[in-house]
Amino acid sequence: MxxxxxxxxxxxxxxxxxxxxxxxxxxxxxxxxxxxxxxxxxxxxxxxxxxxxxxxxxxxxxxxxxxxxxxxxxxxxxxxxxxxxDRYRKRQQQICAVLKLQGKIAEQSGKIRRIELQILEEKDKLDKADAERKYLCQIRHASVALNVWQPEVVRARQEQMVRQCTVPVKSRIKTVEMELSSCKNQIACLRKSLITEKRRLCEAEEKLARVNYHPLQDVEGASLKSGERRITNKKLKLSKTSKF
Incomplete structure (x- = not known):
């Protein structure tokens, strides 16, 4: 040259x-x-x-x-x-993008928590409505069974159950069944919304990881780990030689 x-x-x-x-x-x-x-x-x-x-x-x-x-x-x-x-400007843009994505992730996490709480509330309503429906069905069976011969002990227990119920059984069962159907539909819609919000949260987290990614960070971390391993290996060798 x-x-x-x-x-x-x-x-x-x-x-x-x-x-x-x-x-x-x-x-x-x-x-x-x-x-x-x-x-x-x-x-x-x-x-x-x-x-x-x-x-x-x-x-x-x-x-x-x-x-x-x-x-x-x-x-x-x-x-x-x-x-x-120009590098400073790009760095500021990156910081703004990171803060925006972090805010979006926090917002999505809050939505997911709210949806999960709503699902728990609907499940609680569903369990209560199902328990009431079973109880009303028992009362309806007991009222029907009073028309046929029953042992005196069984008949007295059935009459007591019928007397304790102060609401019309048939209409109440229909209302409870409608509540059960409404709770099931609400839970299904909430689960779909939960899947959508979790997918959006994963997308935001992946985008944040791409924005924060810097190849030199991984290289430096790997070099530090390899250096630490070399130091520990040297210490082990020194300890073994000192024993002998």
Whole structure:
């Protein structure tokens, strides 16, 4: 590469930037390879192409706002400032998206809890209505059984059950059966709503995980775990050797 002239190397970089195969990170990596590449990578023409391609709406800049004391070019410093502000803006957007999704998850969780409480209440009503229906059916059977011969003990118990009931049995049974049907339908609708809300909650949690995902976090966590394992293995080896 030392045999190549500077103009050719600069042209190669320009072609790479114009074709999209060479980005700002690649150009920075080239600049730390050697002094020659550092000088070539700081050329204003390269960073002007990057500014125009990455930030076309902000391609109006003022050279007087940037001092020339730095070894890097003015456009490189301008690109760095614009990149940092854009990264800060994206970070703020990510934070807003995370807060919005967290609020949505809290809202969905509250809806799920309310639906679950409503289901429990409807089940309690259903159990009470079913118990009342069974009791009324027993009274109806007892009133029918009074028309036929029964032992005196059984007959007295049936008469007592019939006397204790102060409501018309047949009409009350129909009302209770309607309540049972209404409770069952209400529970079925609430269960459908619960499934829908749980599905929305899972979607919101998955979206939040995608927004919060950062590959370097997993890599750092894995490297920390591997480092901890290496430390524990060294401690075990040292303890074993000290025993001997």
């Amino acid at each position: 030392s045999a190549l002239p500077d103009d050719l190397l600069r042209r190669i970089m320009e072609i790479g930037i114009q074709s999209g195969t060479l980005g700002c990170a690649d150009l920075c990596r080239l600049s730390i390879a050697c002094r020659r590449l550092r000088f070539l990578a700081a050329d204003d023409s390269l960073w002007s192409h990057l500014l125009f391609s990455d930030f076309p709406s902000d391609f109006n800049f003022n050279f007087n706002d940037i001092s020339s004391s730095d070894v890097n070019s003015k456009l490189k410093r301008l690109y760095k400032a614009r990149y940092e502000s």
